[in-house]
Amino acid sequence: MLVHYTILSLRRIWRQRQVNLIRVSSLALGLASGLVIFLFVNYMFSFDRHHPHMERSYWVVTDIIRENTMQTDAAPRPLAEVLRRDYPFVESATRLETVFGRTIGVPDGKNGWAKKFNEARNVCFAEPQYFNHFLVKWISGNPKTALSSPNTIVLSERYARKYFDRADPVGRTLRLDNRVDLTVTGIIENPPANTQLRYDALISYTTIPDLEQSGAMQDWEGLQSMCFVLLREGSNPGQLAGTLDEIRKKNLSAEKAARFAYHMLPLPELNHERSGMAPRPVLYALIAVGLLLVLAACINYINLATAQALQRAREVGVRKVVGSNQFQLIRQFLFETAILTFFACAMSLVLTQMAMPLVNRTLAEQVDMLHPAISVLDLLHPESLKWFLILIAGIVILAGLYPAWVLSRFNPAKALAGQLTTQTVGGFNIRRTLITGQFVLSQLFLIIVLVITAQLRHMQKVDWGFSHERKLTVWLSPPNPVPYDQLRQSWLQLPGVESVTYGSDPPASPYNRPAPFSYHIASKPEPFETRLRAADEHYIAAFGLSVIEGRNFRPADTTAQEVLVNETLVRQLGVSPASSIVGKRMRIMDKDRMIVGVVKDFRSGDLHQSVLPVTLVNDLGHTTMAVLTLSPNFPKTTLKAIEQVWDETLPDRVYKADHLDDLLGSFLDMERLLAGFVQAFALIAMAMSCIGLYGLVTFMAEGRAKEIGVRRVLGARTQQLLWIFGREFGRLILIGFLVAAPLGWWLTGSWLQQYVHRITSSAWLIAATLGLTVLITLLTVLGHALKAAVESPVKYLRAQ
Template sequence: MFRNYLKTALRNLWRYRRVNAISLFGLSVGLACGIVIFLLVSYMFSFDRYHAKADRTYWIVTDLHHENVVPTDATPRPLGEILRRDYPFVESAVRVENIFGRVVSVPDGKGGFSKKFDESRTLCFTEPQYFDVFDVAWVNGNPKTALSVPNTAVLSERYAEKYFGTTNAVGRVLRYDNQTDLTVTGVIKNPPSNTKLRYELLISYSTIPALLGSKGQQAMQSWGNVTTVCFATLRTGASVEQLVSTLPIIRKKYLSALEAKTLDFHVLPLSDLSHNPQYGGESPYLILYALIIVGLFLVAGACINFINIATAHALKRAKEVGVRKAMGSTRWQLIGQFMTETTLITLAAVVVGMLLAQLGLPALNNALSMLNADLSILDLFLPRSLLWFAGLIVGVITLAGLYPTLVLTRFKAVAALHGQMTTQQVGGLRVRRGLVITQFFITQLFCIGVIVMMAQVRHMQQADLGFRKEAILTVPVPTNNPIKQQTLRDRMRQVPGVEQVALGAEPPASFRRNPVPFTFDTHTEPEKFPTSVKIGDTNYLSLFGIKLLAGRNFRNNDTTNAETLINETMVKQLGLRSASEALGKRLTIWGNDRTIVGVVNNFYSGELKMGLQPIVLLNIHRENDMAALRINPASVPATLKTIESAWNEQFPERVFKATFVDDLLKNFYITERILLALAQVFSVIAILIGCLGLYGLVLFMAEAKQKEIGVRKVMGASTNQLLWLFGREFGWLLAIGFTLAAPVGWFVMNNWLKSYAYRINLGWWVFAVTLSLVTIITLLTVSFQAMKAALTNPAKSLRME
């Protein structure tokens, strides 16, 4: 019987190949989008869940309580050791300190270096317990002892090859930041892409004290600085409540009264490492769930197309059904026949969809390059994906095939054989209208989302940040020696094309520093809110175009400088009536007393999501990590070469790295740009799928109104009047879809915009543009088939009467 179903299905698919090709194309596109989205979401949800102890490993974070709560992803240094040593329910705990912007060199054995690398984000200090908590595959070395003593390091295979040209690197020596020699004691497999712990060079945690100088040991025992990421693995059977209840006890026992009031520890599951945006997660759960809904919408839209086209085509197969029933076929046999056809089309669509998805995955992997994403269509056959993929196929077969099959199999044999079937007997217009309204809803919802996201991203990119960012180049300052810094400043000024030079820690807007507590004037307690700190010399304000509103700039770059500048927001939050009222007041920060000598205009110090923050500007030479150079845009290539040459002359042991401030600021909008790109692609797909759905409905309407159109033409109706029959039908369907989509779109996008302190207003124009765009697309889609039906010879449509 199945062989008969299959043979007959193949014949019918070929016989109605034009209609089936349209169905196949629509279903393939929808499935391709669904596959890409579900692969992406599955990949994101897999982050750091592969560790054997992931379900009992927890991430401890700290909230800094001032007037506002400032979440951080780290803890004080001693916490991990206390947990590991004093609490038996903790199987292991490990401390990790991330390293940013350090030079790693390979000695040449002659007092110089054969290779130099500027490393960032893939380095960390950590303990041997790291390999107890996290699953790491070893190539060479002993995980128990590899990081047990100072000045030792473990490399990934990739970094061993990069530094030494071989993975046999145990015993080799690296120079860290031109300060310390590190002996390689182990080589591990490259970290997978689905982890946030992408460390390729792990340095022993016990190396830190010597790097911190004379106060190194004291700093390691300090509870006042939140610098170390801490993970704790509980013993089998222990509950997370034990860990949660222990943290307040530790806080009370080891922290001073002020520290205990300021620091608040929280416990998060390891799986939150990539999904909690409050603590640096790059893929929030809300976005992932939204992507799942988008994928379901696209697949559902493709299934709606299939249903529309299949039922519109049903009348052409009425006699076939009548003959089968007259020959003794049961309804279940007919269901088996038609579901076989649906299954074949769906399986073919799955294959084509997989091919289309594979063509799109390189672009997605490139967009996610910061995650080292390596999505492949083969991921569908991994255990984590196989279940939902099989469910998707079964769901599509059921959703797309069941309704048309039930419609076809309920035909009455006598009516079908006599050609007396009507459109009402194949489901009528009511169901198709509901399906098309659903598609209009989905399409307009996508359009609203894309329009709002485009406007918001453009708004942020064109925002006045309160400082100049054009034609400003940043280069490293790899010394805290004030004489060498002055030499660098003077040398850069001499480069043709360099108009101005300033030293500082970072541009006015950056990702780097957490807010810090401070004391104002004669107050004995820190203020209720922390402040962001920016470091810059006497040229910093003028180079970045930051304006003084009151007072003056730093008087000089002397090492004894005890002056500070603050911004307007700081003045406001201190409760002062005017900027001039702050001048001459004392401000104590980082343990040093400073005098406020100037007030500057507000500028954004971080992502625009954060809004304007209170800011303190300090001139401290030991904090200078960056030289900012304003260069003449007319001679950029030649100027860059001269700058690099002059820089290398002064710091031959370091790695030159130059970045324009414009490019640095683009990193603020990476998430938004990726989301916008995805939304734009999926919106185009949704519109395409919607157009196919409209084609299915207009095909059905042309069949349903064939005789009505013939009668109207005989009675003298014009072509425009006949076209109005179609226009009126689609007009009110579009209006209903818009009425449903507008409030949902407003609610969703308004809540999305609330996460930005600097945002657009969600005005009426968004909905006007959406309605206009979808109206134009609808007219273009239905006009050809409607015109064809209106111009049909009435004799042809009435000859059966």
């Protein structure tokens, strides 16, 4: 019987290959969309799930409670040592400190460098306990002793090749910041792509005291390290929560303890909380979108299958006459659906794999992910394969059961006599509902696309309040100081360089942490905080900032006594007029300073925030970048000459430069990624809608064939016959629009609330959605409807 079903189904599929190709393509497109989303979400949920002891591993983080609660991913340096020393229920605790902007050099043995690298994000300071807590596979070296001594380093395979090519790295020397020699004591396998702990070089934690001031390792107010805790088997996690509160109160004064709150997060949440890349609500929303796209593909299949139902009436009648019962017919039609689903599944796997390079490249570029390698082969994992097979079975049942049930209910006498009508196969109501649902989905995506695109363009035109064109930022890697005057004078002599200034950040920066301060004679910090910028006397002119009260920094201020504040800070202090703040003192960064001027407001962060209080401190010692302003038509050789000056002045450091406009553009990376995703989903949803429309117009043409023939005989014009179709689709579009418009308005309005600098949801965006839907619908159904309208009425009347 199975062989019989297979032969009949394949013969039927081939005979109606055109419509079946559309059905398979639609199903494949929807399934491929769902698979791409599933593979992405599955990959994001797989982060840091490979470590041992996951059920008793925790990540300790800190909230800073001041004007607003600021969540961090760090903890005080002494915390891990106190936990493992004084609390028996803690099996282990380990600290990590990620390196940013450090120089690692490979000595050439001749007081020079064979190679130099500016390292960030992939290098960290780590304790020996790290290797017990996290899964690290060793190639050479002893994990118990590799990081037990100061000035040692463990490298991954790729970093070993990066530094030493193919030579044996163990026992070789690297130099950190031209201050400390590090001996390579071990080689480990490369970290997997799906980890937040993507470290290729681990420097012994005991190296830090030689690089910093005394007392830095016992600082309970600073938040420099990431702290991970492994509880003993059978320990209650609640003990750790209570202990963290106890330690905070014990090591900080009551006033300072009130400003901090320690929290414990399960290790599997590393990629979904704080510094993670994939918040769970976003992943759940993506799952919902994927299911909707698969559901839309199933709706199309149902529409196209029932649209062709009348063509199979005689086949069903004959089968019933020769003895087939309803269950056997349902089983055969479901089997046919399973074959089509198999073809759709094969096509979807090909489409999915074709999309994977783009997905992987986008994640690596936009989300700064380490070499993601998502592939359809991930579906072969037992858990993924189980869900995939359940999904396929669900599609077969969802897409095939209703058409099979409709076909199997045909009356054999009417079927053989040709007396079946569209009412026999369920009429229009179910199809209308399904197509309306597709209209809701496609119009909703269109509204979201238009709003996100408009917001993105609006943000690209924002006035930052300072000059940012033709600015080149050159990073001053630690340690400071550098020969500031020598560098500036050398650069200013180059053709195409107009000015040079030093600062800790540009006026707008992603590293925008607040700093407490007290004003005038206040003994306690103010109820709000300020954002700090270390700068020199050239900073104001270089960025085109305006001093509206007082004056700029004086070159003679070499003790960092002078500060400038912006209008917002003055306004929040309640000082009026603004000129009265000049000459007053403020305590910031544990030092009393003098306010010498007020700067006109400028944006200091991304466009989610309003203009914030900002303080500029005349402090070269805390600057981390040089900003060079280039002339409008600077020579092509200028950029190379700037690097040559750096290499001649600072031969031990790595030159690293970026254009400021690129840094400001990075504020919009997430919006661009979101816009790309939504545009792709909208395109797929519209394609699904078009295929569904094709099925409905086919069904209408067959169901109203006699009516069309009679109207044509009575003299109806082609335009009047087309109105039969236009009225039906216009009603469905309007119903879908009435549902999608308020839902889209609410969703986009809620999303826009996160931006201070935002557009307002306007009526033209909603109207444009309706217009685009009408246009796409017209282009989809016009050809088929016109063919039905101009067909000879004799054909229709004879068929009835």
